[in-house]
Amino acid sequence: MHLLTHVFGLDMPARGDTNMDRTIQNAGELVVFKKQSQLNEIWRRLKKDRLALFGLTVIVILILVAIFADLIIPYSAAIKMNLRNRLAMPSAAHWFGCDGYGRDMLARCVHGTRISLLIGFSTSIASLIIGGFLGSIVGYVGGRLDNIVMRFMDLFSAIPTILLALTVVAALGSGITNICIAITVTRIPGFVRVVRSSVIGIADMEFIEAARAGGTATPRILFRHVLPNAMAPLIVQTTMNVSIIILLAASLSFLGLGVNPPQPEWGALISEAKEYLRTAPHLMAFPGILLCLASFSMCVLGDGLRDALDPRLKS
Amino acid sequence: MKNTLLKIKDLQVVYKTDMETVHAVNRISFSLEKGETIGIVGETGAGKTTTALSILRLLPERTGQITGGKITFCGIDLIKLPESRMRDIRGERIAMIFQDPMTSLNPVFTVGEQIAEALRLHNSQNRKEKQIDARVDEVLNLVGIPVSRKIEYPHQFSGGMKQRVVIAMALACEPDLLIADEPTTALDVTIQAQVLLMIRELRDRLGTSMIMITHDLGIVAQTCDNVAVMYAGELIEVGTAQDIFCGERHHPYSNGLFGSIPNLKEKSKRLIPIPGLMPDPTALPVGCSFSPRCRDCMDICLTKHPGIYSKGTHRIQCHLFANNPDWQEVAES
């Protein structure tokens, strides 16, 4: 195919301006370069939302605490019992005081952060992957498969979340891995539904038809064309879910069916503190505040991300 | 002067976001007499809809602002009017028809209800329910919709019928001025012909003045007494239909528009498009806004904003007419 001598409209490259070779080499790089600039756009929009920024800051701090927990306070401090310090009030030696067994609350909170956030993020991502995969297939293919899978999802949704999680934990036993599995099961229907409705909307768009006209196979259509356009609601769903999952894990631990003692986890800490509510309220206050902060921050971050991600925001 | 219904002078409208300022309308002036129809022609982004929304003060609150000029309707200054009085005028004295009939009607109310709502809100004649009902029937007859259909919902009507309902709603309170923003763009050509015919008949019968906003010169030729051509927020050419369609000389943009239209009668094989695109309204060129695309661009066009030159009822904003003895420069007042 050769170049036409006529070009239409104002977009006429000046003679001698286009260096073909340079463009060939640079074409690949240029494309990558621009993708970063799109991220900058998103970041710029996110920055304007003060509440979302607050949420992001809090979460980043908590994530750093979780990652560097061992460096801040060794794990041994979180489980070392010292009955002489039983129910100690916050002091210079123990910033958050001590619990019923004399364990340092600050250490327990710090390591609890690690465990709670670990559960929160890993479960959210697991349900994203499983739910997303399932939802995009049934959304794109439709028909009988769609019907059957969605009725199963309805079934799961009809069971109260805590009961469903409890049932799975009861079957598998307690412990971090098992509560992750249990909570994932409860979160999957939500993801399937969100992804499916996005995919149904996108599958009708003409650029999908164009892709088929060009000979694109279904898997590539799903991954290259459909899913990237369904990202916005997915990202929001994932971040909101972290919030819910942390609360769920805390509830399970509170009921005694979560992490195994002496592992610290916010819910477990709150559970342990409930009998000392009147005598040593700080035991419940600290993990409680952390739980609220984390949950709230993920929520507002999710909201902010949803607003910032809309590609149709006209410049 | 007594008969002037609407007079717009030096209107300026901007859309301000924290990133940029869009100069949507840049000092336009025109007037409309009672019973007349003026067509505002231009492409997307020229500022036609913004003009219409400014008259009705329906610009988006946070971003749209009228930054200058005067809009006088029957002697009332519309820009300075308090909102409560503006609400009385909207719907009752000035009515508007929007482009997309699919979204102009509320899907959860019957069409009869929606027309009646307009009547109830502007009940200066203190009509009772029965009278309102009768008026709804009257208006539906006027637009050619069987009265029995007034209990139906919008989704039960086709596009053309929906637009008729919208027109019925607009005319229910017998407004003095009707603003139609591309009323037939979304309709098929045969339905468009029916709707345009109906608009013309109604206008003749009721004596309503009209502003017809469109990009289609054909529609303008068929329905309008006066024409204003809009480009990049300015009225670059204004005149009677005779001036615009039969006049000898035109603004280069108008010439370009005519050249772009595929002609049914002529045998020409190629169309002559106007090269390029309308300028970015956040960064309008210095001098004449059309200069980057103008075949007859002169040096002065790049630096000095053209004045308005008139010959009778025909007004053109272009440097090409500066030294022409037939055309007089209009002094800016």
Place this chain on the structure above:
Amino acid sequence: MSTNGHSLPLIETVGLKKYFSIAAGQLHAVDNINLAINPGETLGLVGESGCGKSTLGRVLLRLIEPTSGQVLFKGENILSFGKARMRQIRREMQIIFQDPYSSINPRMSVAEIIAEFLIVNRIYRTKSEAFNQAAKLMDVVGLARRFANSYPHELDGGRRQRIGIARALSLNPKFIVCDEPVSALDVAIQAQILNLLMDLQDELGLTYLFITHDLSVVKHISTEIAVMYLGQCVEKAPTEELFNNPLHPYTKALLAAIPEPNIEMRQKKIELIQGELTSPVNPVPGCRFAPRCLYRKEVCTTADPKICGYGDGHFVSCYLYTDQSVC
């Protein structure tokens, strides 16, 4: 029925039908269409919304599977092809869509969109070769290379449509279905894009099926025009012949309905068409235009009118002409 008996038509349909099963019955979207387009020519397919022209365009490419009939591409019935063969043929038949906003992926850059088919069909061995070709295609359609990394939402309708055209050209097709490619664009941009399409046809020897509701647009680009109404082809003729001598009442109404930029034509136009479109669901025998036709006769509602040749490649399906022509 081909208008030119000399060369083999590039694409031909024989008794093509597409019916959709809906709750109310069978929706006759495309009903017994027989068309032929010669290489290098353009067939303009004209009709209003609901006439089935978009469905027909998609059925030709097998984006929608027809209910019955044949689609012959270079003499072979593509409906009998398996998946692999179909993939090969798809390279030769492409489509340009109407809506420049929904027909390109908002998440891909301009270069990626244009290079996509080249990558999917493994035309080149490396990605950078595909992008190089995409850059060349951008030149061909008049898109400045500086837009290579822009995203669709940053560009206007005219430029987006050029992206769609470049994408359609990427596989070097012989036949392109243009589904109302200029309807969503401003008049001045319409002219630019129409000129582009016409020049591409001359340069590259393309064959078009140009679908539109705008008769004035189709006049410039088509060799032959077919008018569709409620799934059927009611008239077909070479372009000039159709405009000089429209036969079917619907064609006449379409022509009369176009508002002309000429104030001398302002006297009350005779309304050549009344009422609204009838339903394409479970149509009754008889001419489908009869309910709205000012010339209808008794016989029009009894049975479907046959397609008759009027001479000079002019075909019409109307009882007004059955005695004057060869059926």
